Amino acid sequence: GGKIVTTIDASKVVDEQVIEAGSEVVRTKVGDVSVAQEMESQEANFGGEPSGTWICGDVHLCPDGPLAGIRILEMIDDSGKTLSELVDGVSSYPVRRAKIDCPNKEKEKVMQSVEEQAPQVFGDIVEKLTLDGLRLEFEDGAWLLVRPSGTEPYIRVTAEADDEDRAKSLVGEAKQLLQ
16 A cells, blocks of 8 residues: 655566555656655655665665565565465566766757657657656557666666567667667
8 A cells, every 4th residue: 555666767567566556656766865755755655676775664764675575574474475476476577778878968968859859769658757867658568768877977778568579679769869
């Protein structure tokens, strides 16, 4: 129950599982600080990011691996299933990534250009998120994230789709757009 906070680069599996459980997903910028801040403002009990940083807000707003491990053990105990049985019930989708060289001083201009050109390059966009870079969600359930690295001179590209060819295609199209 309640809202679950995750980052803009998290898998659509999070949405599927959270919605199935009757909850709501709130997305935020990449980084555990952003997750914790959004958890506080949304009064969410749980948040995390794909790196494995999990925050149990009912205890505190700091990433806590040992506490997350305990919660997983509680989930196993409560369900009567093994961890592998629990994981077998969760979908998995291909994710492809790339990084494109981009000097820090050029990132803003490049991202503006990507946002302007995206509708012509990617025609079946159903949602656009600009929390941290540009995340495009498509009619077929695939998504693409183009975001400037906050720590390195790169633009990072991430795509997830139901099949590997679609994920590769989205990354390829984004790379062409960036170059």
